[in-house]
Amino acid sequence: MKILVVGSGGREHAIAWRLRQDAEGHALFCAPGNVGTAAVATNLPLKADDTAGIVAWAKAERPDLVVVGPEAPLVAGLVDALSAAGIAAFGPVAAGARIEGSKRFAKEVMDAAGVPTGKAETFTDAAKAKAALPSFGLPVVIKADGLAAGKGVVVAETLAQAEQAIDDMLVGNRFGAAGAEVLVEEFLHGEECSILAVVDGERAVLLPSSQDHKRVFDGDRGPNTGGMGAYSPAPVVTDSMLPGIRDRIILPVLRELKRRGIVYRGVLYAGLMVNNANSNPRGPLAKSGSEVNVVEFNARFGDPETEAVLPRLGGSFAQLLLNAASGSLSEADLVVKDDVAATVIVASGGYPGDYEKGKEISGLAAASADAIVFHCGTKEADGRTLTSGGRVLSVTGLGATLREAVDRAYARIAGISFDKMFFRRDIAHRAFERESARQ
Numbered sequence: 001m002k003i004l005v006v007g008s009g010g011r012e013h014a015i016a017w018r019l020r021q022d023a024e025g026h027a028l029f030c031a032p033g034n035v036g037t038a039a040v041a042t043n044l045p046l047k048a049d050d051t052a053g054i055v056a057w058a059k060a061e062r063p064d065l066v067v068v069g070p071e072a073p074l075v076a077g078l079v080d081a082l083s084a085a086g087i088a089a090f091g092p093v094a095a096g097a098r099i100e101g102s103k104r105f106a107k108e109v110m111d112a113a114g115v116p117t118g119k120a121e122t123f124t125d126a127a128k129a130k131a132a133l134p135s136f137g138l139p140v141v142i143k144a145d146g147l148a149a150g151k152g153v154v155v156a157e158t159l160a161q162a163e164q165a166i167d168d169m170l171v172g173n174r175f176g177a178a179g180a181e182v183l184v185e186e187f188l189h190g191e192e193c194s195i196l197a198v199v200d201g202e203r204a205v206l207l208p209s210s211q212d213h214k215r216v217f218d219g220d221r222g223p224n225t226g227g228m229g230a231y232s233p234a235p236v237v238t239d240s241m242l243p244g245i246r247d248r249i250i251l252p253v254l255r256e257l258k259r260r261g262i263v264y265r266g267v268l269y270a271g272l273m274v275n276n277a278n279s280n281p282r283g284p285l286a287k288s289g290s291e292v293n294v295v296e297f298n299a300r301f302g303d304p305e306t307e308a309v310l311p312r313l314g315g316s317f318a319q320l321l322l323n324a325a326s327g328s329l330s331e332a333d334l335v336v337k338d339d340v341a342a343t344v345i346v347a348s349g350g351y352p353g354d355y356e357k358g359k360e361i362s363g364l365a366a367a368s369a370d371a372i373v374f375h376c377g378t379k380e381a382d383g384r385t386l387t388s389g390g391r392v393l394s395v396t397g398l399g400a401t402l403r404e405a406v407d408r409a410y411a412r413i414a415g416i417s418f419d420k421m422f423f424r425r426d427i428a429h430r431a432f433e434r435e436s437a438r439q
Contacts, residue, residue, distance in 0.1 A: 001318050002027045004058065005041065006078065007048050007069030008034050010345075010376035010394035011303035015067055016041045017374065018310040018317045026318055029063070035385050036375030048073050051081050058087045065090060065322050068266075071147055071300050075101040079266075090321045092299050096257060096264040100299040103145050103183050110297075113256035115249050116290030118186035126170040130163050132184055138162075141185040144169050146178030151352055153224050155187065188293050190275030191430060193234040194305045195242075197250045197270065198320060200329035201263040204250045205320070208312050208336055209237040210305040211430065216352060218426045225352045226391060229427035230308040231342040231402060235434055236274045241292065245270070249294060265324055269298035269305075307374050307394045308343040312336055342405040343396040344413060344427050345376070349420030351390030356420065359387040363416040371412035372396045387418055402428055 003026050005016045013036040019026055020040040028041035031054055037043060046053045048070050055078075058066060066082055068074055068091035077094035091097075098105045104122045111117075119136070122145065123129035133140060142165040144152030152175050156162035162184075169179035192214075196207040211234035216222035237245075249270055257264045273293045310317070315335030323329045348355035364373060364385055374396065377389015393416065397409030406428050413423060 001064040001322070002029075002061065003318060004029045004031060004044075004054075004063045004066045005033070005037070005069060006031050006054060006066060006073060008032050009069070009303060009389075010374040010391065011301050011306045012069040013037050013374040013376075014307045014310050014394070015069060015301065017372065018313065022316050022318050024316060024318065031057070034375045035378040035380050036373070038380075049076065051076060051078050054078065055081045055085050055087075058082060059085050062087075064088065065318065065325060067091070067321060069300060071097065071100050071298065074266075074299050075147065088322065088325045090325045091266040092264050093262065095262045096266075097299040099253075099257075099264075099268075099297045101147055103143050103296065104181060106297050107183070109253060109256050110294060113252035115252055115294055116292065117294040118188050120183045120185040122181055122183050123166075124170065124181050126166050129166045129170065129182060129184055133159060133162050136184060136186055139187040141183075141187050142166055142169070143183040143185060144175045144179035145181035145183060146175070148175045148178045149226060151175075151224060151226070152178060188273040188275070188295060190273045191236045192295065193237050193272050193274055194230075194302055195237070195245055195250075195270045195272060196301060196305065196309060197246070197268045198324050198329065198334075199250065199254055199264060199266065199268050200324045200327045201258065201265050202254060202327070203329045204246055204254065204268070205329060205331055205334045206242055206246055206250070207309050207334070208232050209234040209242075210302075210308050211236065211428075212302065212305055213424060213427060216424075218424050223352055227302070227304045227345065228347070228424045229342070229344045230302075230304045231340070231405070231428040231431065232305070232308040232312055233340070235431050237272075245272070245292060249292070253297070263327075265327065266299065267301050269300065269302050271295040271298070303376075304343045304345055304394050307372075307396050308341040311341050311372060311396055311398055312339050338400070339398045340400065340402050340405045341396055341398050342402060342409050342428055343394055344409045344423050345391050346393040346395060346413060346416065346421055346423045347391050348377075348387055348389070349422055355390050357386070357388050359418040359420065361385045361387060361392070361416065361418045366412075366415050368408075368412050370398050370408045372398075373412065373416070392418070392421070402431055
């Protein structure tokens with residue numbers, strides 16, 4: 001197939017890399033791609049938000065499939081424009097992508113579909129939002145309604161922190177238009193996990209579970225980030241739980257969206273909070289009374305979950321995506337290998353705040369059969385690979401066990417360096433703690 005992958009991060013590098021593993025030998029293109037994707041595809045001088053340019057290229061080149069990676073082009077209607085031009089695209093139309101683009105809309109859909117989730121209220125007035133805080137108790141979650149690159153969520157432990165977060169978003173305009181409306185949300189106890197469902201509007205195939213690490217520092221400390229690492233599978237989600245997640249969460253949302261006139265195709269990413277005997281620490285159930293609650297939905301592959309999940313897939317990845325895009329998805333399209341994967345993000349000093357760019361990266365040329373280096377924020381200049389983002393690299397180790405996968409990821413990172421680089425050293429700590437508790 002001729003396939004275009006839209007985006008420039010670690011997720012898009014992982015998508016292009018996994019498509020390159022297919023036996024069919026696809027002709028791959030990335031818009032705009034990065035230093036890593038250039039090794040497996042042809043990079044195009046088109047930005048991910050250049051809808052007109054991407055559609056013009058697609059009209060001229062007639063790819064069999066366009067895979068849209070980032071959320072912003074989905075929310076802006078890139079899939080709508082491609083579909084209008086007769087180009088098959090993997091990803092939801094703009095109306096469906098609102099499930100990520102507006103947290104208020106996502107809550108409305110969940111409530112109408114009977115999907116278990118935490119209590120939430122939406123506000124545009126800071127005083128009214130603060131007045132509602134006592135009814136939620138502490139901790140409490142403050143969320144910007146719109147897209148904020150994974151940083152628009154504050155888990156407030158005190159009333160002062162909650163009020164400050166509300167002021168930052170509604171008064172201080174911290175996230176611009178994305179924070180013009182905020183959600184005050186019930187804090188859900190338990191352990192988070194991610195389920196990426198490939199869907200075709202009616203049917204859903206659940207990819208292997210994963211768990212990411214949102215806080216910037218070891219021990220889950222510091223501010224939220226776009227993700228500092230992930231691993232797959234996540235032991236907190238047992239195989240017996242997957243049918244319930246599909247039937248009680250994913251499929252009802254697809255039906256509710258269809259009832260609203262939206263045929264949702266692509267990835268429906270469910271960020272879940274699990275609170276049962278298999279999760280640790282344990283706290284009170286949410287007001288929904290369910291052991292599995294939805295924290296959020298995303299309209300695309302997660303990052304860095306994608307870098308941990310896709311290397312575990314066998315079969316034809318392109319056919320899986322094309323069948324979803326064309327409404328002909330089947331469980332037989334999904335092949336999962338026995339490998340366990342662990343992904344560690346290598347970041348620039350200062351992230352998720354201010355950080356410097358243009359640092360030369362060394363150690364990328366070394367080959368490893370059991371560890372893959374995905375590029376998240378890199379650029380090339382004068383034959384050198386330089387940093388260009390806060391999250392710079394995503395290093396995935398593979399193994400027969402989680403310990404083996406984690407050790408291989410860190411072993412590969414040991415050979416990489418750039419000025420002020422840092423990474424978490426405790427990826428998958430919850431899984432290891434659970435394992436130790438059983439012994």
